[in-house]
Amino acid sequence: SAVISQKPSRDICQRGTSLTIQCQVDSQVTMMFWYRQQPGQSLTLIATANQGSEATYESGFVIDKFPISRPNLTFSTLTVSNMSPEDSSIYLCSAVAGELPDTDTQYFGPGTRLTVL
Amino acid sequence: GQNIDQPTEMTATEGAIVQINCTYQTSGFNGLFWYQQHAGEAPTFLSYNVLDGLEEKGRFSSFLSRSKGYSYLLLKELQMKDSASYLCAVRDYDYKLSFGAGTTVTVRA
Numbered sequence: 001s002a003v004i005s006q007k008p009s010r011d012i013c014q015r016g017t018s019l020t021i022q023c024q025v026d027s028q029v030t031m032m033f034w035y036r037q038q039p040g041q042s043l044t045l046i047a048t049a050n051q052g053s054e055a056t057y058e059s060g061f062v063i064d065k066f067p068i069s070r071p072n073l074t075f076s077t078l079t080v081s082n083m084s085p086e087d088s089s090i091y092l093c094s095a096v097a098g099e100l101p102d103t104d105t106q107y108f109g110p111g112t113r114l115t116v117l
Numbered sequence: 118g119q120n121i122d123q124p125t126e127m128t129a130t131e132g133a134i135v136q137i138n139c140t141y142q143t144s145g146f147n148g149l150f151w152y153q154q155h156a157g158e159a160p161t162f163l164s165y166n167v168l169d170g171l172e173e174k175g176r177f178s179s180f181l182s183r184s185k186g187y188s189y190l191l192l193k194e195l196q197m198k199d200s201a202s203y204l205c206a207v208r209d210y211d212y213k214l215s216f217g218a219g220t221t222v223t224v225r226a
Contacts, residue, residue: 030212031212033212035214042204042216042217042218042219043160043204043206043214045213045214048213058213092159094214096212105162105165106165106212108152108160108161109159110158110159111158
């Protein structure tokens, strides 16, 4: 199994500023992802965090707005840039552990609750 | 892409059984997950199905039929703490999850 921690757990930010969220896994994992959960909605994938290379973004998400780093197999960061109130969401880090392709494990961190004023 | 449907809300009595259905249409299927999410918390893993059939884990069971694009989560001997949102998610070959909107289950005494 893998235990995922995120920092900060919550923050209140002013519009136009940026926030970097950290995700730390207690063991080496194969894949890491960032999801967003807007108020009252389900989870939406932002991007796949690729180790040592640029993240792969889903439709509607761009690198300038959500730069992502993954320097090693246990750590990733997501930055929410030039924030607006529409960015108020819970941001969740997720990891796939185990040997691909036969892995049934996909864990989530506790989430970062972001409020933009 | 993925299209995943599940009921919005369900209500049941403590000690009863509830079945949450999930139907999906996908461009690639690499497993189906069920997560439980309490208000204000992150999703927690409940079950995973990649082959047809029933997987049982204590009070929770999950069923999958790939040919029908159908799954269900069965919650038995309901307890008050089972009141939560239940998320059906389909994984593709890139290990990306697509989620349904979630089913809010309310357990009443």
